[in-house]
Amino acid sequence: MPNIIFMGTPDFSVPILKDLHEQYGVGLVVSQPDKPVGRKRVMTPPKVAAAAHELNIEVYQPDDIKDEAAMAVLESFKPDIIVTAAYGQILPEPLLQLPKYGAVNVHASLLPALRGGAPIHHAIISGADKTGITIMYMAKGLDSGDIITQRALSIQEEDDTGALHDKLSRLGSELLLETLPSIFEGSNERTPQDHASATYSPNITxxxxxxxxxxxxxxxxxxxxxxxxxxxxxxxxxxxxxxxxxxxxxxxxxxxxxxxxxxxxxxxxxxxxxxxxxxxxxxxxxxxxxxxxxxxxxxxxxxxxxxxx
The missing domain is CATH 3.10.25.10 (Formyl transferase, C-terminal domain)
Known part of the structure; x- marks a missing residue:
């Protein structure tokens, strides 16, 4: 089995982590630090970190993934592949080059459309009739890496962000598991994005x-x-x-x-x-x-x- 690091933070990433762990076994989960939540400001772990603890997977939550200390921890793990899904930090180039199978990301849009942190929100706000999932190699730029596989999903008029979020999370898990064998075998496609056609979905303010x-x-x-x-x-x-x-x-x-x-x-x-x-x-x-x-x-x-x- 490959040595896998999974990096994710919110609800969206949880089904992807669980299915990946069931299929291949995840050795390390990297998530954002705990944050104060609610009126009493109780320190609460991200959803992915909580799920990893339930699955008895080791969890690492650095403040800054680019720190030398964080890089040393990840290098010592010697990953074969890094899989990310809504992690929330941009990975440094040395980390992207660390695994022999590369670093791949599950992104909730049909890239190059809707690069950025809030693609589900912006797809609905813009009135789009479809969106989807992209499995891509990670690169230095924001969601700019080569596309491996994509699958479209129609947006229904009754869909709100919550409903579409859940559909895309499930679709992302399915497509990732379908795609990984070709990555491990070296038979996957790798299609550069048309950067001139890129649109963006910044975090909601x-x-x-x-x-x-x-x-x-x-x-x-x-x-x-x-x-x-x-x-x-x-x-x-x-x-x-x-x-x-x-x-x-x-x-x-x-x-x-x-x-x-x-x-x-x-x-x-x-x-x-x-x-x-x-x-x-x-x-x-x-x-x-x-x-x-x-x-x-x-x-x-x-x-x-x-x-x-």
Missing amino acids: KEDELLDFDRPARQVFNHIRGLSPFPGAYTNLEDKRFKIYSAKLTGEKTTGQPGEILSVHDEGFLVATGDEKLLVMEVQLAGKKKVSAKKFIQNREDLIGRLLG
């Missing part, structure tokens, strides 16, 4: 989370589902942050002002956008729990006519 109801309903709808369930798209209501996690297109034209709460609906409430009414279905006012929009609007007739934003 607070500014990216803000909704703009002046835009057409479909763009607002894509924005909401592209940020659901994490981190959540927001607007403002009664001078408080108001997150919207779920909405539905109605196709009904509106004469209301963009952002105006128009009326109560069986499934929530209707709000005006730049062209059509949008049905808001799940919300969260700052300091409160996430609730259905129907429950939120009950006994709040005073909100009809108010402007979001």
Whole structure:
């Protein structure tokens, strides 16, 4: 069996780690350091580190993978291959050259489209009708290495980032396990990316989370589902942050002002956008729990006519 280092951090990487370990055995897991979580700031390991502990795999969590000490640890392990999936740090070139079978990455887009840290969010926000998984050799640039294999996945209108995240994680695991034998045999393809066609998907910022109801309903709808369930798209209501996690297109034209709460609906409430009414279905006012929009609007007739934003 090859000596494998797996590098990953969030939920996305967990099924990939588990399936890889079951098939080949993973000798070392490298993940980001523990972080404080919640109001009590409890130090909590990343999902991949927690999964590795459950699988009794050795875990290493350096602050900076480029440190000499970190490099010494990884060199001492003498990996045959490094497999990464949403690790969160750029690997230094000496590390990429260390394993005899190279360092390969499971990336959640059809490269060269959507290089970067948030390809799932940006695929939905942009209104793309498909995305996919790329298994690629890692290189010095951001997600710029040669492509080994790819598989496309259609994006359904009911998909939000959470649903698409889970589908791509499973697809990534399947494609990786299908691809690894050809890498070990030396029979795999290696296709350079068309760098001129590259697009990017930077990590989501607070500014990216803000909704703009002046835009057409479909763009607002894509924005909401592209940020659901994490981190959540927001607007403002009664001078408080108001997150919207779920909405539905109605196709009904509106004469209301963009952002105006128009009326109560069986499934929530209707709000005006730049062209059509949008049905808001799940919300969260700052300091409160996430609730259905129907429950939120009950006994709040005073909100009809108010402007979001």
